[in-house]
Amino acid sequence: MTATIIDGKAFAADVRARVTQKVAALKEDHGLVPGLAVVLVGEDPASQVYVRNKGKQTVECGMNSFEHKLDVETPEADLLALIDKLNADEAVHGILVQLPLPKHIDEAKVINAITPAKDVDGFHISNVGLLATGQKSMVPCTPLGCLMMLRDHHGSLSGLNAVVVGRSNIVGKPMAQLLLKDSCTVTIAHSRTKDLAEVCRGADILVAAVGRPEMITGDMVKPGATVIDVGINRIPAPEKGEGKSRLVGDVDFASASAVAGAITPVPGGVGPMTIACLLANTLTACCRKHGLPEPEGLTA
Numbered sequence: 001m002t003a004t005i006i007d008g009k010a011f012a013a014d015v016r017a018r019v020t021q022k023v024a025a026l027k028e029d030h031g032l033v034p035g036l037a038v039v040l041v042g043e044d045p046a047s048q049v050y051v052r053n054k055g056k057q058t059v060e061c062g063m064n065s066f067e068h069k070l071d072v073e074t075p076e077a078d079l080l081a082l083i084d085k086l087n088a089d090e091a092v093h094g095i096l097v098q099l100p101l102p103k104h105i106d107e108a109k110v111i112n113a114i115t116p117a118k119d120v121d122g123f124h125i126s127n128v129g130l131l132a133t134g135q136k137s138m139v140p141c142t143p144l145g146c147l148m149m150l151r152d153h154h155g156s157l158s159g160l161n162a163v164v165v166g167r168s169n170i171v172g173k174p175m176a177q178l179l180l181k182d183s184c185t186v187t188i189a190h191s192r193t194k195d196l197a198e199v200c201r202g203a204d205i206l207v208a209a210v211g212r213p214e215m216i217t218g219d220m221v222k223p224g225a226t227v228i229d230v231g232i233n234r235i236p237a238p239e240k241g242e243g244k245s246r247l248v249g250d251v252d253f254a255s256a257s258a259v260a261g262a263i264t265p266v267p268g269g270v271g272p273m274t275i276a277c278l279l280a281n282t283l284t285a286c287c288r289k290h291g292l293p294e295p296e297g298l299t300a
């Protein structure tokens with residue numbers, strides 16, 4: 001069997017086009033322009049690239065982008081003061097603090113300082129609780145992107161066995177909640193799971209979010225299953241030259257794609273959907289703030 005490749009790059013372009021269309025209509029019909037504030041503390045090279053892309057894509061969709069770049073030594077109190085200011089700013093509908101933060105800053109404290117309605121990352125404890133109880137919330141971008149691709153591929157997810165490998169607060173747990181909400185039978189597996197391969201082989205939908213390069217191999221995949229690879233791991237690639245690296249997921253693509261029915265690649269799978277869903281969440285936050293209908297097909 002050769003798996004269908006789920007093209008996250010193309011899917012993300014389609015999401016951005018739909019966001020752009022809705023943003024134009026918001027402006028035309030209501031004189032509203034959604035605004036996204038992104039806060040970066042420090043100079044982590046990967047974070048700088050992600051923040052630059054977020055700003056660029058926000059503007060391309062017709063929304064306002066507000067970038068705040070802070071020195072790596074910024075005291076926690078200064079960051080909290082900036083968040084207070086953004087919470088009160090009427091032009092800002094979404095606030096995102098790029099992670100990871102420097103060690104001296106308490107991540108949870110910062111995330112929970114964001115007004116829940118502006119928490120377009122869906123990481124605030126209120127949004128976590130709302131999602132866990134099946135209520136309307138802001139939904140974390142990466143799991144939302146996975147859900148959109150799964151719904152598109154399968155139509156209904158009802159009754160399917162889903163295994164999520166990984167229990168992080170930003171991917172594994174919210175992913176499991178979203179699949180449960182769509183009536184999957186959900187198992188969360190992790191590093192201590194007994195006979196992980198056997199558990200994975202029971203999955204119609206297998207989501208790999210462990211952060212270990214190429215850990216999920218073809219023998220762990222049920223024939224015909226849909227495999228969603230959330231991993232982004234940079235590993236040495238001496239074949240490309242000394243000191244060179246390449247990007248791989250948590251799934252061994254070669255062996256898994258020979259067994260799966262459908263699979264997301266890395267790069268070009270889940271990654272691009274993360275930023276597309278951030279734009280969708282910013283639009284949703286703006287619509288909710290103004291009591292307007294939510295953009296169809298762009299929320300959970």
Ligand SMILES: Nc1nc2c(c(=O)[nH]1)N[C@@H](CN(C=O)c1ccc(C(=O)N[C@@H](CCC(=O)O)C(=O)O)cc1)CN2
Nearest residue numbers: 050097098099100121141267268269270271272274275
């Ligand atoms: N506040 C947040 N911080 C972080 C999040 C997040 O959702 N909110 N997620 C990640 C980083 N991230 C967005 O911030 C992100 C990661 C990867 C991609 C992406 O498009 N990846 C490409 C490959 C890129 C490359 O070549 O390195 C792909 O998979 O095709 C987008 C966004 C951590 N921090």
